[in-house]
Amino acid sequence: MAVPFTASDAARLDELDPLRPFRDRFVLPEAVTYLDGNSLGALPKRVADAVGEAVTRQWGEGLVGSWNTADWIGLPQRIGVLLAPLIGATAAEVVACDSTTINIHKLVTAARKLQPTRDIIVCERTNFPSDAYAVQAIARATGASVIEADAHDISEAIASAGSRLAVVELTHVHYKTGYMYDMAAVTEATHRQGGLIVWDLAHSAGAFPVDLSGCQADFAVGCGYKYLNGGPGAPAFVYVARRHLGLVDNPLQNPGQNPVQNPVQNPLPGWMGHAQPFDFAHEYQPAAGVDRMLTGTPSVLSMVALEAALLDWADVDLAQVRKKSVALTELFIRLVDEQLEGYGFDLASPRVAAQRGSQVSLTHPEGYAMVQALIDRNVIGDFRAPDILRFGVTPLYTRYVDIWNAVDALRAIMHDETWKQPRFRTPKHVT
Numbered sequence: 513m514a515v516p517f518t519a520s521d522a523a524r525l526d527e528l529d530p531l532r533p534f535r536d537r538f539v540l541p542e543a544v545t546y547l548d549g550n551s552l553g554a555l556p557k558r559v560a561d562a563v564g565e566a567v568t569r570q571w572g573e574g575l576v577g578s579w580n581t582a583d584w585i586g587l588p589q590r591i592g593v594l595l596a597p598l599i600g601a602t603a604a605e606v607v608a609c610d611s612t613t614i615n616i617h618k619l620v621t622a623a624r625k626l627q628p629t630r631d632i633i634v635c636e637r638t639n640f641p642s643d644a645y646a647v648q649a650i651a652r653a654t655g656a657s658v659i660e661a662d663a664h665d666i667s668e669a670i671a672s673a674g675s676r677l678a679v680v681e682l683t684h685v686h687y688k689t690g691y692m693y694d695m696a697a698v699t700e701a702t703h704r705q706g707g708l709i710v711w712d713l714a715h716s717a718g719a720f721p722v723d724l725s726g727c728q729a730d731f732a733v734g735c736g737y738k739y740l741n742g743g744p745g746a747p748a749f750v751y752v753a754r755r756h757l758g759l760v761d762n763p764l765q766n767p768g769q770n771p772v773q774n775p776v777q778n779p780l781p782g783w784m785g786h787a788q789p790f791d792f793a794h795e796y797q798p799a800a801g802v803d804r805m806l807t808g809t810p811s812v813l814s815m816v817a818l819e820a821a822l823l824d825w826a827d828v829d830l831a832q833v834r835k836k837s838v839a840l841t842e843l844f845i846r847l848v849d850e851q852l853e854g855y856g857f858d859l860a861s862p863r864v865a866a867q868r869g870s871q872v873s874l875t876h877p878e879g880y881a882m883v884q885a886l887i888d889r890n891v892i893g894d895f896r897a898p899d900i901l902r903f904g905v906t907p908l909y910t911r912y913v914d915i916w917n918a919v920d921a922l923r924a925i926m927h928d929e930t931w932k933q934p935r936f937r938t939p940k941h942v943t
């Protein structure tokens with residue numbers, strides 16, 4: 513029989529962890545075991561200074577002039593430059609703006625309009641509500657039909673849509689279970705039918721390396737406040753492959769390559785996506801590149817926070833992030849197997865590491881009260897109705913001892929039946 517894993521084994525793994533120094537870049541309360549960076553990333557220390565400077569000096573003293581002197585106007589693109597290497601994109605293909613939800617609406621609509629002779633949108637049945645609502649609304653507005661399939665049946669659904677397939681919209685890592693699609697394979701299957709794909713990277717960007725260009729992805733959206741640590745309500749981003757922007761790769765070396773005749777259009781045109789916003793022209797003329805996906809004025813303070821958070825990624829080895837993420841989630845699953853048997857938990861996340869994002873989810877019908885009891889013991893995960901206990905792993909600051917603490921606390925609240933206290937059943941607005 514295998515020797516059970518102990519707290520000192522966890523401490524030893526932390527000592528050997530090459531990513532260990534990165535934890536010092538974050539503000540993390542000493543007593544807290546934080547496993548909710550997939551909902552709200554921890555505060556990077558440099559963010560407070562950056563936001564303080566933006567408020568006090570740039571806004572307080574620089575006033576409106578800071579749009580130029582502090583280059584507030586360039587924030588969406590500057591963030592794109594920092595984000596691009598994390599998602600396998602070039603800077604010309606990424607821009608920060610709006611929320612993930614708004615960007616899903618923009619990109620799915622835009623993709624649908626590029627496919628006027630096709631009328632099926634494929635989506636996952638249990639996708640995040642915003643993704644599902646957007647797809648349903650866009651289908652209604654544009655006269656398309658939706659095929660909803662379970663994750664394991666997506667390739668069949670795509671194939672069954674055949675020449676009617678317009679768009680596939682999927683969340684790369686499922687928000688509840690952590691199930692991760694094979695991005696290259698699903699993108700390829702979509703293209704084989706002549707469809708376009710929009711990837712929601714809410715639970716991918718910053719969690720592990722993503723290779724949008726290598727997978728030939730068409731469009732992607734993502735979230736700034738989860739694994740990217742941009743702060744509550746941080747701006748989201750959009751990615752548009754350069755072929756859909758009408759950009760030619762290195763025109764001198766590719767003289768025969770023509771820009772696409774039909775580049776993507778922003779269905780929510782606004783002055784910030786105009787080629788010359790300060791011409792205040794009456795006619796809309798989209799900006800040349802991905803800037804055309806902008807709509808209104810950037811939320812400067814939030815963007816300043818996100819930009820500062822992204823600066824911390826410059827020297828991060830993403831392969832190491834993924835390696836540690838897998839090690840942490842494997843350990844979590846092992847400890848659940850070793851310590852929680854007989855308490856009625858089921859593993860909702862895939863056991864195969866290649867199919868799992870950076871989280872471990874368990875199911876239990878009383879999961880809500882259990883998560884509240886854990887929070888009471890300073891172990892922060894979250895609950896997703898109807899029965900998911902969700903634990904996010906963020907390798908820049910999650911330690912092996914955090915995994916140990918979380919499962920040990922869960923075992924303790926089950927053993928002592930602490931979770932049965934009525935105070936843990938009171939519903940809160942945010943779960």
Ligand SMILES: Cc1ncc(COP(=O)(O)O)c(C=O)c1O
Binds near residue numbers: 614640642643687712
């Ligand atoms: C997969 C996924 N898509 C979209 C969203 C919505 O993001 P927002 O509320 O920032 O628009 C979330 C939020 O958690 C999410 O997890």
